[in-house]
Amino acid sequence: MKKLAYIGCLGMIGIITTEFGVIGILPQVAAHYHITIDQAGILLSAFALVIAFTGPFMTLLASGFDRKKVMLLAMGLFVLSAAGSALAPPFWLLLVLRMLPAFLQPVYISTAIAAAVGSVDKKDAHRMMSVVMGGISIATVTTVPLSTWLAGRFNWESAFIMQAGVSMLAIVGIWLLLPPMPAGEKKSYGAQLKILGRSDFLLTSCINFVMIAAWFSSYSYFADYLSKEKHMNEEMISSMMLLFGITGVVGNWLAGRVIGKNMVLVTLVLLGGTIVIPIALSFCGYEGWPVAGVIALWGLWYAPCFLAGGANMISAAPDALEFANSLAVSFGNLGVSVGTAVSGMVIATHSVAYAPWVGMVFGLVAIGLVLWRGVLRSRSSNMVCVAQ
Template sequence: MKLNKKIAYVGCLGMIGIITTEFGIIGILPQIAVYYEITIDKAAYLLSAFALVIALTGPFMTLLFSGFDRKKIMLTTIFIFLLSTVVSAFSPPFWLLMIVRMLPAFLQPVYIATAIAAAVASGEKSQENQLMGIVLGGIALAMVTTVPFATYLASIFTWQISFFVQALVSVLALFTIFRIMPGGEIPEKKTYGSQVKILKDKSFVLSTAMNFFMIASWFSTYSYFADYLIKTREVDMAAISYLLLLFGVVGVFSNWLSGKMLTRSITKTVAFFLLGTVIIPVILIYSADSVWITILVVALWGFFYAPCFLNASAYMISAAPKSLEFANSLATSFGNLGVFLGTAVGGWIISQSTISNIPWAGMGFGMISLLMVAFRSILENRNKKTVLINTGSNL
């Protein structure tokens, strides 16, 4: 079977729309806090609540929709994201903004699992990570295009314009999925028992824990990207949009690099990029606040951060290759639980001390995630030795 990248790129465009909606809020949190007269940690509920919904419902929603037409699932999800951004653009009361932000979160992991499954099904087994990388590359592309662009426009006009940009991306994704994605692809619905049994696998549990703590590490600081740089580096909103652009540009490259590295060694690739969860907090805390150093720090930050979702998915799937969609949904779910935890811990630190201290939380979570990788490697080496011993005794 030839590599059919077209399906993967369709899924990638939808990912750009989804990520623009979820993370586009990061660049405008300071403006939202001012508009609604709330603190920055309260404004961050718009991100953490979105992530919490995904974390609590993702696997169940994915199992529920596992036997539905993939094209219809993807269209429905993007349409709900579109409605959410349109309502948000008219600056409703904060409680209503929270609700409309949370609604599309119910179907986000369903879209990601469906898009990845459709892309992987279009190629050979050896091309699995490459196709998955194309779909998840939408995360990095959103970081380099729509997220900084929306932040830049918000710095010129108002924060509401950011949601109009998000809506335009969703419309484009809807049109592309409708025109290109083949319909009628209804995968065989797997029993809940055959999927849930992967939760008994120790390697998969350790992989899930790694994902959870890794994302918590990154988002304890990244959730407050704009406010952190404004208050610790004394940059303005226009500069934030340029820094987000740099963050994304470097991230596109590192996401591509990670996809290549994963085909050689998943564990080594994950461990390499995980080192950033310890290195970046140290640099953020101890580097000077000059313009050029800030640019360098943001570039390194984007390099190590960008492949985290791709690496998490590949790492978890490698421990459950026969449960691709469910493993992906759990990767999305626990990743967003990590977003919630990291954002909440970062917000708590801000409320109790100062925003300059939040990288310490990232370092702590990063060290734990590295331990999870080490524990899984030790476990799998022991299992291999046991198998070899048993095989030798049988011979």
């Protein structure tokens, strides 16, 4: 049923609007609370850390409940978080409100993907997964730049009001359009946890982590980079975020159609962007088509990274679909947190100009891990052939 994938995508838009909508308003938040940009970045990295360390366990706990109810509860926390944040509470409370929905974010994503993938033939599984994950690109092209525009036009609190509205719309869609989805026969915790003993799965998890860290080393400070290094005002930044999102939608669609045919090659191509983009940003100047072209390419390469990470991890553990999904989300968000934190430290001691280069370092490490995994798989395959 394709409907499950599209409803999952709607909820994903609400989730990503809340998680990443803060990226474009970090400069305003930093100014309001009289803190530095790297300190404001904690709003993003703390959210991601909660997901990284609690996601798999929360997913295991929720695996026996009706999927529709789990998705509604998760989206309800996102509404509560955004609405509370819009009141501009003290920074410590804003941080708490930001962390609250993070506990159920991976539960929602893994549940939505499992429901969508489980409702179609195996040959269509990656396509349905790309539909759900397409919510990341759609949010990037619509609600994330809208957050930046609202903050520039009115105030940063209005961005959170919009985020609450998007999540509320997702709740209505899930409530009205999804049928009850009982969990069915619950797998034992031990049966799901056993994938953690597979070296190939653990190495794939590390690849996912480093790949996401590579992209978020620069994307987390997207607005600040364009403001300070490309001398753009808030209106231009929101326009560039819109362009970034448009090409991201295209990139996610393309990756969804080809990743099932050659997952390793697609992953390496996406990681190649972490090398090309920093170099291109250094030589594209400050305005006009060259800058727009580089940002368009940036979005094209960046958007499918979550899809690639999830697809790699699911392929390494097809017998524990929901748990593998939650681990993909957790390792991905650990990458968001580490990439944001490491880049933030570099920015604090040097400048935001170095953020893309931090991403290149992570990208090179990820490429090395992908190639190493290929060697190990080849050796394992040869050993099996010899044994036979």
